[in-house]
Amino acid sequence: MSLKHPSAAPGKASELSVGPRFGLAGSAVPRHELPAGEMPPDVAYQVIHDELMLDGNARLNVATFVSTWMEPQSERLIAECLDKNMIDKDEYPQTAEIESRCVGILSALWHAPDTATATGCSTTGSSEAAMLGGLALKRRWQKRRAAEGKPNDKPNLVMGINVQVCWEKFANYWDVEMRLVPMEGDRFHLSAEEAVKLCDENTIGVVAILGSTFDGSYEPVQGICEALDAFERETGLDIPVHVDGASGAFVAPFLDPELVWDFQLPRVASINASGHKYGLVYPGVGWIVWRDAAALPEDLIFWVNYLGDNMPTFALNFSRPGAQVVAQYYNFLRLGFDGYRTVHGYARDVATRLAERIAGLGPFELVTRGDELPVFAFALTDDIDNFTVYDVSNALRERGWQVPAYAFPANRTDLDALRVVVRRGFTHDLADMLVADLERQLPRLQRQPEPVHDAGSGTSFAH
Numbered sequence: 001m002s003l004k005h006p007s008a009a010p011g012k013a014s015e016l017s018v019g020p021r022f023g024l025a026g027s028a029v030p031r032h033e034l035p036a037g038e039m040p041p042d043v044a045y046q047v048i049h050d051e052l053m054l055d056g057n058a059r060l061n062v063a064t065f066v067s068t069w070m071e072p073q074s075e076r077l078i079a080e081c082l083d084k085n086m087i088d089k090d091e092y093p094q095t096a097e098i099e100s101r102c103v104g105i106l107s108a109l110w111h112a113p114d115t116a117t118a119t120g121c122s123t124t125g126s127s128e129a130a131m132l133g134g135l136a137l138k139r140r141w142q143k144r145r146a147a148e149g150k151p152n153d154k155p156n157l158v159m160g161i162n163v164q165v166c167w168e169k170f171a172n173y174w175d176v177e178m179r180l181v182p183m184e185g186d187r188f189h190l191s192a193e194e195a196v197k198l199c200d201e202n203t204i205g206v207v208a209i210l211g212s213t214f215d216g217s218y219e220p221v222q223g224i225c226e227a228l229d230a231f232e233r234e235t236g237l238d239i240p241v242h243v244d245g246a247s248g249a250f251v252a253p254f255l256d257p258e259l260v261w262d263f264q265l266p267r268v269a270s271i272n273a274s275g276h277k278y279g280l281v282y283p284g285v286g287w288i289v290w291r292d293a294a295a296l297p298e299d300l301i302f303w304v305n306y307l308g309d310n311m312p313t314f315a316l317n318f319s320r321p322g323a324q325v326v327a328q329y330y331n332f333l334r335l336g337f338d339g340y341r342t343v344h345g346y347a348r349d350v351a352t353r354l355a356e357r358i359a360g361l362g363p364f365e366l367v368t369r370g371d372e373l374p375v376f377a378f379a380l381t382d383d384i385d386n387f388t389v390y391d392v393s394n395a396l397r398e399r400g401w402q403v404p405a406y407a408f409p410a411n412r413t414d415l416d417a418l419r420v421v422v423r424r425g426f427t428h429d430l431a432d433m434l435v436a437d438l439e440r441q442l443p444r445l446q447r448q449p450e451p452v453h454d455a456g457s458g459t460s461f462a463h
């Protein structure tokens with residue numbers, strides 16, 4: 001399968017011409033085929049380096065939740081570990097040891113009842129972690145139903161329509177019915193009441209998101225658990241909760257210590273998080289932790305040899321880079337609790353101040369304020385009909401900013417919004433520059449007679 005990204009410059013000619021450097025003036029290399037022979041490394045480097053200049057600047061990409069800045073010391077460690085395969089526990093025992101320390105640190109941070117027996121692992125990201133969490137829920141439900149002599153071929157999973165695409169993938173790849181709670185009015189995520197309405201004896205679990213990809217808001221995990229407690233009292237059905245804390249599981253422990261969302265709630269069976277989002281590591285690492293060994297069925301675990309010992313693994317891939325796991329541990333060691341609180345506290349300050357400044361410009365109204373995840377969504381006020389959020393996104397692109405514009409899902413498909421993700425490395429200064437660029441572009445947009453871009457023609461971003 002070969003799918004080209006629609007905005008990638010196609011490079012029409014079948015040959016790629018090399019500039020007059022390295023004594024290669026006039027030379028050309030095939031663009032889509034394996035060259036017949038070798039070329040000097042400097043040439044190969046320069047050809048690829050030049051093409052990649054067309055990629056956006058990662059630091060100006062306020063669409064992504066993923067880290068775009070790390071300390072040089074961690075980059076050095078990553079470079080030192082680029083050749084280490086996470087699966088080779090026997091050959092790289094210290095990398096394996098560091099992975100289990102990270103699992104222990106996270107299970108303590110998320111209040112697992114017994115951190116001495118922390119159960120979890122690193123993954124390539126939250127998507128893989130979600131697959132593992134979902135599979136554990138499905139297998140537990142199937143076993144329970146089999147033990148009760150009841151059919152177990154129609155599992156369903158309840159969640160808000162705002163879930164990230166990884167949950168659609170989970171449902172599709174593993175034959176689980178997705179039961180989606182739509183948005184309604186100003187409710188842009190799952191509510192306890194609506195979640196319970198969709199639960200029945202075939203529900204393997206409820207997914208609660210901390211916080212939502214669409215607007216950065218936290219779903220009410222505690223309320224959802226309490227509603228499921230009441231449901232159990234009424235029906236006898238004990239339905240576990242998986243918390244998709246892709247971003248929030250690395251934010252709430254530091255900035256919202258009073259919020260109860262994690263293993264303190266007995267109904268929470270598992271939590272996933274992206275090390276490469278607010279865990280502050282470059283792309284390539286996620287985490288899943290179960291509340292205890294009982295929450296992860298034994299028969300999903302494979303045993304690999306580790307220094308003559310047997311080490312449990314549960315993962316979709318076999319080989320996987322070890323460097324990102326080491327980088328995660330660097331952040332834990334280097335920042336500690338206070339460091340994470342400082343970094344994310346600053347991001348939330350930037351997000352809330354930037355949201356207010358944008359709201360003050362006139363044509364915008366906030367969907368969220370950046371006071372949960374340091375992320376906020378904003379829309380155009382109802383009276384604006386001559387330009388769209390897609391026009392705004394395109395106008396900002398002229399200065400290199402990548403601010404996604406997108407339509408909300410059912411039942412709020414009438415709402416189109418822009419979203420800003422504030423991460424480490426995005427300063428008040430950069431935020432001021434973003435506002436200044438918006439202010440510069442607004443008069444032109446306000447003068448245009450009618451909208452130019454819609455969801456089809458504007459810069460599109462996927463969640």
Ligand SMILES: Cc1ncc(COP(=O)(O)O)c(C=O)c1O
Pocket residue numbers: 065124125126127128130164166209210211212213244246247274286463
């Ligand atoms: C709530 C949520 N879950 C899961 C994911 C998928 O995470 P990853 O990109 O680490 O696979 C994302 C990504 O944005 C997300 O926001």
